[in-house]
Structure formats: C-alpha cells, structure tokens
Amino acid sequence: MQHINCINTTKNKSYSQTVNIGTNSLTVEFSGEVLPSGIYPRRFFSYLCKQIIRTRSKVPIVNVPRSRAQFYKEALGVHYVPSSKDIDAINLQIKAFIDCKLSLSYSNPNDKSRKQREQISFVSGDHSWLYDDSQIWKQQITLSDELFELIKLTAVPISAKATEEFSNARKLDILNYLLYQNYNLQLKGISFTFQIEKLYELFGGGVPNLNEFRRVLNKVILEIKELVPLDIEAKDKYNYVMTPTEKALLKQHKRRKTNQFKDQKLIINEDFKDKLKQSYSEIDIESACVYVSKRNQQGEIRHPYAYLRDVLKNPSWYQTEKIQFINNVHKFQLNEYEHLSSDLKSLNARHFIDRIQKINIYSIPRELQPYLQEIKQPGQAIIKGLPGHQYRCYMYWAFMHNKCTEFNSTVESNLIKLFKLL
Incomplete structure (x- = not known):
C-alpha cells in the first residue's frame, strides 16, 4: 500500500505508473472521471488504513469522527477554519477518491499479498455524505471487501x-x-543508486523538465532530512546514492498493557475496564470503580468484578462519585485550556463563532433553539445559567479535541448537543 501513496495522480480518465521494488515491479492504475490528487486523498487513505490496522478490525467498517469539522481535523489534517473555496476543493478530491477505481499488477504475483486486482473500489455503497454538505453526516465508512483484504x-x-x-x-x-x-x-x-530519470517519472508530475525537477528534489530531500535521518546524497547530476540506516526505520508504538492495575486500591484491572467500555462510558466505569473501591475497603465485597457489573446497572449508586469525578476532570481540562497559547485560543474562538454564525436556528431541534439564539445575541438573557463566552469556548475546545464532554448541568449538556449539530 506504500506505493499507492507514491502515485502522482492527475485529472485524466486513467493513470498508471510502475514502481520498481528491487528486481520486481508493481503497476498501479487509477481510473475515473476525475482522479484524486493533492494531499487530502493521501491523508484520507492513510487514515482509513490506520484505523483498520490499529483496531485490528475484522469487518470492513471504519468509525469516523462525529462531525464534519472533527473529520476534517482528524482525518484530513485541516487545523483551521476552511473557507468555502477550501471546502469545495476538499469535497472535490474526496469525491474523486471515493469514485475512482484501483488496479494492481505485480511482476511476481501470488494468491495472497501480491494478488492481481482489477478495478476495485475503495468503499462499498453510497458515501456521498462525505463530500455533500447537504446530507446528514454519518459516522461509519464501509470499505469494499477487496480494499479491506488489501489493507490487511x-x-x-x-x-x-x-x-x-x-x-x-x-x-x-x-x-x-x-x-x-x-x-x-x-x-x-x-x-542503491537512484537515477533521477526514474524519480522524475514517479514524482515529476507538473514539473516541466528534468533540470527543474532536480532543483525541486534537492530541496525536498533537505526538508525530509530535517524530519528523518535518511542517508541519501547526490552522487552527480543524474544519480542519488542511498545508504540504509537503522535510525531512519519507522518505529511502531507499543500498545499499552491492559492486564495491570492503575491503582491497587481500585482492584479492577485495565483489561476488564476495556471490555466494559463496549457498553458503558469511561466516566461511568471510573466512577463505579471508585464506588466499588470504597465498599471494598470496608470489607463488604467478595467478588469485585461481578459487583462492578451490578453497580454499573444502577447508576444512582455511584452518582456522588460520578459528579465529583466529572468536576475533577473539567478542572484539569480547564487548566490545560488556560495554558494554551493565545493564538490557539483565538483560533478556537474564531472557529466556534464561525460555526455558530453559519448554522440556521430553524435547522436544529426546538429545545436547542433558545441556546443558539442567546449565543448569537449575547445581550438577551434567555437561558438561566448559560456559561459565559470564555467557558463556552473551553467547552467547544474540549468537544473538538475529544476531551471529556459530560457535564453535571443540564444547560452545559444541551450546549454539547448543540455543538454536535454545528
């Protein structure tokens, strides 16, 4: 899959390129009315692959962020408020990516990883909601069976x-x-020695001639070396020599151990908590663990794991612990937000205001309309206890960065519901 990302695509009916890997070769072909190009399809494809591999998924379904704005940030790396032109460009390329077909041809095929592929789609079913702003945002992408197998x-x-x-x-x-x-x-x-003519064939799309590409390549190599210590040098005008180095090998982040206790007093290991997350929120689990821990210290618990399941089925038992837990979490999160640079906080505030201004008051549920009206017109006192602008900006920051967004107040909970519709 690495070499699929190495293709320079253009707006033609079809595009193919052959990449040499040692003595073998891989030919990749894209076809479609408009072919994907630029950074966004690459980031999107990388995001899909990462989610499948990271979660070790057994089904071709990828969960995506809960809002379009969060999707732009997490999957496409858009960390600013995009203009209408930016959004149009992004949507065009996402549509091209979704609609195009992929073919793979190996010089040394087999029945497994090097299986020949003909005209396979990236996704299965209708995914026009990814690039059509008028449609309701969904939270799952279904990959085609062929692509899912290819990624695995x-x-x-x-x-x-x-x-x-x-x-x-x-x-x-x-x-x-x-x-x-x-x-x-x-x-x-x-x-190994790379000939610049071969590199020009692979990466020279849009560059008028070989001399100009040499200048571009030299600049790119210098910038790459600032990130990764690759040992590649220009031997002469037409050749580049690469000497392999262990320092440039990518390192895989190890998964944290889950069969351990964060705190011996909590008596519940992390592996068991992870299983419970399929049915309960992390806040509920941690609060219930605190409740069970208190009872266990009094010597009243013989089977803490079974008892924890019973406690989670009765939220009123650990309500006090949950309220305290939520308050403590927001205290830490608010402290983190306040220590952000003024530029980041200003960017977050502008993004929040921009989203609020764009949404129509009649496009949201009736019970949330007074909240939007007061935010748009701060002089009106419609909702009793509505947080001020600074705290609303903190809440929006927490929402956009997947922080804790559970609150004890109904007003704050309704604001989070409003944010999900922006």
Whole structure:
C-alpha cells in the first residue's frame, strides 16, 4: 500500500505508473472521471488504513469522527477554519477518491499479498455524505471487501508525523518511497543508486523538465532530512546514492498493557475496564470503580468484578462519585485550556463563532433553539445559567479535541448537543 501513496495522480480518465521494488515491479492504475490528487486523498487513505490496522478490525467498517469539522481535523489534517473555496476543493478530491477505481499488477504475483486486482473500489455503497454538505453526516465508512483484504495483507508503516505535518503531496510521496526503500536496503545490507530519470517519472508530475525537477528534489530531500535521518546524497547530476540506516526505520508504538492495575486500591484491572467500555462510558466505569473501591475497603465485597457489573446497572449508586469525578476532570481540562497559547485560543474562538454564525436556528431541534439564539445575541438573557463566552469556548475546545464532554448541568449538556449539530 506504500506505493499507492507514491502515485502522482492527475485529472485524466486513467493513470498508471510502475514502481520498481528491487528486481520486481508493481503497476498501479487509477481510473475515473476525475482522479484524486493533492494531499487530502493521501491523508484520507492513510487514515482509513490506520484505523483498520490499529483496531485490528475484522469487518470492513471504519468509525469516523462525529462531525464534519472533527473529520476534517482528524482525518484530513485541516487545523483551521476552511473557507468555502477550501471546502469545495476538499469535497472535490474526496469525491474523486471515493469514485475512482484501483488496479494492481505485480511482476511476481501470488494468491495472497501480491494478488492481481482489477478495478476495485475503495468503499462499498453510497458515501456521498462525505463530500455533500447537504446530507446528514454519518459516522461509519464501509470499505469494499477487496480494499479491506488489501489493507490487511499488505499494510506497511508510513510516517504518521509526516502525513500530518507535510502539506505538499510530492514531498510526502518521496518520503514514503525513500523510507520503504531504506527498509528494503537495510534488510539486504546494501546501498542503491537512484537515477533521477526514474524519480522524475514517479514524482515529476507538473514539473516541466528534468533540470527543474532536480532543483525541486534537492530541496525536498533537505526538508525530509530535517524530519528523518535518511542517508541519501547526490552522487552527480543524474544519480542519488542511498545508504540504509537503522535510525531512519519507522518505529511502531507499543500498545499499552491492559492486564495491570492503575491503582491497587481500585482492584479492577485495565483489561476488564476495556471490555466494559463496549457498553458503558469511561466516566461511568471510573466512577463505579471508585464506588466499588470504597465498599471494598470496608470489607463488604467478595467478588469485585461481578459487583462492578451490578453497580454499573444502577447508576444512582455511584452518582456522588460520578459528579465529583466529572468536576475533577473539567478542572484539569480547564487548566490545560488556560495554558494554551493565545493564538490557539483565538483560533478556537474564531472557529466556534464561525460555526455558530453559519448554522440556521430553524435547522436544529426546538429545545436547542433558545441556546443558539442567546449565543448569537449575547445581550438577551434567555437561558438561566448559560456559561459565559470564555467557558463556552473551553467547552467547544474540549468537544473538538475529544476531551471529556459530560457535564453535571443540564444547560452545559444541551450546549454539547448543540455543538454536535454545528
């Protein structure tokens, strides 16, 4: 899958490219009315692969963020308020990605990871809601069976940091290509010479001639070396020599151990908590654990795990612990928000105000309309106990960054419901 990201796509009916991997080759072909290009399809595809591999999913379903704005941020790396032109450009490329077909041809095929693929789709079913703002946002993407199998069989690591930070598609493609070549060369313990003509065929889309591409490539290599210590140097005007280095190998983040106790007093291990998260929120689980821990210290609990399940079925038992837990969480989160730079807080506030101004008051449920009206017209006192602007900005920041958004107050809970509709 690495080399699919290395393709420079254009707005033609079809596009194909052959990449040499040692003595073997891989031919990738895209077809469609408009083919995906630029950084957003690459980030989107990387996001889909990451979610499948990270969750070890057994079904071709990817859960996406709960709102379009959060999706732009997490999947596409859009950390600003996009203009209407930006949104149109993003939607165009997402549509091109969803609609295009992919074919793969190997010089050394087999029945597993190197299986030939003909005209496979990226997704299964109608996913026009991803690029059509007039449709209701959904929270699941269903991949096609062929793509799901392809990801599971052929996934290779790419730099998550580069995918997030690089805004230039060519730079990202070259980095991923060189990282994969470094990995192969490291296994074989040899150096390799890349001819600039071959690199121009792969990454020279939109560059008028070889001399101009050489200038672009040299600049990209210098920028890449600031992120990854690749050992690649220009041998002469037409050749670049890469010496494999272990320092440039991507490192996989280890999963945290779950069969351990965060605190011995809580007597419930993390593995058991993770199983409960399928049915209960993390706030409920932690609050119930505190309740069980208190009872256990009094010597009243013989089977804490079974008792915890009973407690979770009766939320009123641990209501006091839950209220205190939520208050403490928001105290820490608010402190984190207050220590953000003024630029980040201003950006968050502008994003919040922009979203509020764009939404029509009659497009939301009636019970939330007074909240929106007072936020749009601060001089009116409609909702008793409505938080001030600064605290609303904190709540919006917590919502957008997947922080804790459970509140003890009905007013604050309704504001979160409003944020989900923005």
